[in-house]
Amino acid sequence: MATVLSVSASPSATSRTARLLRHLDARLTAQGHHVIPLDVRTLPAEALLGADLDHxxxxxxxxxxxxxxxxxxxxxVYKAAYSGLLKALLDVLPQEALGGKTVLPLATGGSTAHVLAVDYALRPVLSSMGALHILPGWFVLDRHITVRGDGSTAVEPGTDATLGRLVDQFSAALRPTAPLAAVG
Structure with a gap:
């Protein structure tokens, strides 16, 4: 099927954002996609902050x-916007890094006061980078993502069901469409 890059932009090693993404990665993998996780926090800070495009x-x-x-x-979401770590990554990528791609934006945070950050902070930058199709983003409250005793991730059932539908829509959007027949 398709290759999916799953980007976690949390600076925390114990990130709920990363846990949520890896939870969704499993669903995408089960649908036949090749998923590549990228934890931005593992990239060298000096290269990101110094805009070392050759690193x-x-x-x-x-x-x-x-x-x-x-x-x-x-x-x-910090201070009603996406993480500075994500901003640093996006700043060093080519302007059309998302050209022709389908994108699913997700955000996590402690309060519903930040729910609009997906549409008003993240979506515009993704669009400016050439994304072909940006699915409706989703905001997940931190308290809806927990760690089980065995170390696995649990997502509150209602949230998980909604995210499942979003991932299914994302997956469907990745499927190649038949070429249009020539008119004429």
Whole structure:
């Protein structure tokens, strides 16, 4: 099927955002997609903040975006916007890094006061980077993502059902369509 880049833009090693993405990655993998996880926090800060476009890890990240058919972007919301870590990554990528791609934006946060960050902060930058199709984004409250005793991730059932429908829509949007017949 398609190659999906799953980008976690949380600076935290114990990130609920990353846990949520890996939970959704499993669903995409079960649907036959090849999912590549990218935790932005593992990229060298000096390369991101210094806009070192030739740094091997920045080059590798840009290549991952180029190879992907679709991108799932997950970010925690801080101060009513996506993470600075995501901003630093997006700033070093080529302007059309999302050109022709289907994108699913997701955000996590502690309060519903940040729910509009997906549409008013994240969506415009994704659009400016050439995304072909940006699905409706979704905001998930931190308290709806928990860690089970065995270390696995649990998502509140209602939230999980909604996310399942979004992932299914994303998956369907990744399927190639038949070429249009010539008119004429």
């Amino acid at each position: 091997p890890e920045v080059v590798r990240a840009a290549e991952l975006f180029a190879q992907a058919d679709g991108v799932v972007v997950g970010t925690p």
